[in-house]
Amino acid sequence: MNARQGQLLLVEDDSAIATVITAALEDEGFGIVRCQSIAERDRQLASGQFDAMLTDVKLSDGDGLATIASVRDHAPDMPVIVLSAQNTLDTAVRASDSEAFEYFPKPFDLDELVRAVRQAAGDRGEASRAPEPDAIEGMPLVGRSQAMQGVYRMITRVLRNDLTVLVTGESGTGKELVAEAIHQLGSRRTGPFVAVNAAAIPADLIESELFGHEKGAFTGAIAQAIGKFEQANGGTLFLDEIGDMPAEAQTRLLRALQSGRIRRVGGRQEITIDVRIIAATHRDLAPMIASGAFREDLFYRINVVPINVPPLRERREDIGVLSRHFLAEAVEDGLPRRQLAADALAALEQREWRGNVRELRNVIYRLALMSREDVIDAASLVDIIGTDTLAEGTGRGEGNPIATALADWLERENPPEGTLHASAIAALEKPLIEHALALTGNQLRAAKLLGINRNTLRKRISDLDIEPDRFCRPLGR
Known part of the structure; x- marks a missing residue:
């Protein structure tokens, strides 16, 4: 057993979990006082001194997390570590809001818990304080898996600061929802949340979208336009699909992030901006940096806090x-x-x-x-x-609707020589459009994904007898 490290209060009504935690922490040299209810916890706090407390959320006589405020009456500087089987973003944020030193969803890694206890007992009184947020009902992130617990814990760690966050993950995993959660729960929640998708803006317009432009700056600039940076001033700017940003725009973005100032296209005056940057991409930026397609210095500027959303x-x-x-x-x-x-x-x-x-x-x-x-x-x-x-799928392409359509067409058709390409493209158009509708959920995003005009997409849907309601979410979402 290690030398005496300190006295801990463990509030846990599950005997098996309490036994495991007690054994691990006693091996580290901590003294453990265990209780199973809020009432017993308060009696112990009134009569003794503790270097840190570990508490479950759901206890026999109430919510251990909701009553942490009363713990401060007895020990205002004592670090509190929260343990919970209620593994939602709500619980993680409540733990952060209640000034918890750390939050561990069950089941947890025992070694990580021991390290956190050592740090809490050694850094007594240094627990960080979160701002008091608005109600968090309606938070769009859903999931109680261990993979999502890591996401929730990272979100709670960036709520009290303005560090730049890079959210990575495959398309459709909810990267924008992570950005929205950070904004809505963070210190900038009263400011605007402005999202811009770099992949959806033509390369020659993206600088105007980000920084705005002055009247006459280019053909078609008939009036001054305020860019996304200025629109987001005092709040959060979400740069989605930043991996698709053109090289010149990357350079101007880096300059803006370094200086905190922007200049509208065609303008001469520099404008000071105050925004938090959250970027996201589904791409692997490492090979893009190696090939020169993405600036390495910009990557380090945006990748201060990485959050990966699991598929x-x-x-x-x-x-x-x-x-x-x-x-x-x-x-x-x-x-x-x-x-x-x-x-x-x-x-x-x-x-x-x-x-x-x-x-x-x-x-x-x-x-x-x-x-x-x-x-x-x-x-x-x-x-x-x-x-x-x-x-x-198999080698025939089973499972992928486009590959399956091509395989079926090749089996039943015998196109004349020289017409295979045109005939195959025509055969694939319907499953391709249906696949785009299913992936994106609406016609506007499907048109952007396909790289065609929305009106053109509507006409092809009609000509090909596609039923868009089978694939798209209802209007108004």
Whole structure:
């Protein structure tokens, strides 16, 4: 056993967890006083001195997290470490708001807990204080998996500062929702949240979008325009898909981040701006830096705090809670109230979900719209959405709707020599458009993804007899 490190108060009514924690911390030289209720905790605090406290949230006589304020009456400087099986963003933020030294969702890594206790007992009185946020009901991030707990913990660590955050993850994982959560729960929540998608803006217009322009700065600039930086002044600027930003715009962005000042296109006056930057990308920036496609100095400027959002296939245990969340959301949007049978949920959990949470949401909305029954079972699910159209396929291309369409076409057609390319493109247009609608959830984003005009997309949808409601979320979302 190590030398005496300090006295700890453990508030935990699960005997098995308490035994494991006690053994680990006693091996580190800590003395442990264990209690199982809020009332017993308060008696111990009134009669003794402790270097740190570890507390569960759900206790037999109340919410251990909600009563931390009363702990401060007895020990205002004592660090508190929160343990919880209620593994939501709500709990993580409540722990941060209550001045908790650290938050650990169950099950937790025992070594990490021991390190946190050592730091808390050694840094007594240095626990950071979070601002008092507005109500956090309606936070869009959903999930209780271990993978999401890491995201929640990182979010809570950047709420009290203006450090630049880089959110990475595959398309559809919810990177913008992470940015919104940081803004809505952070110190800039009363300011504007302005989002700009670098991939959706033509390269020759992106500088004007970011920094604004003066009248006459270029052809078509008939009036002065305020850019996203100025619009976000005092708040948060979310730069989505920053990996798609043109090189010249990267240079101007870096200069703005370094100096805190911008200049409108065609302007001479520098404007001081006060914004928090949150950037996001689905790309791997390392090879882009190596090839010169992305500035290394800009990467270091935006990658102060990295947050990686896991793909849905790495958090399959969240599919159930996400599905129920989207079914409830669909009711708010005017769709019928539906439930998922156990076999339907099991089928959803086996899908590949290459479109991640965005794809799951679209599928749930489609089920809510198309189902004839209030309880959707596996057979109904297959009737409505088919087998896993995005699953890993075989060499023939099974699972991918575009590859499958091409394979089927090649088997049944024998195009004349010299017409294969044009004929194949025509055969693939319908599944390609349907796939874009399913991935994006609406026609405007599908048009941007395909690189065509929205009116052109509408005409092709009509000409090809595509039913967009099968793939798109309801209007108004």
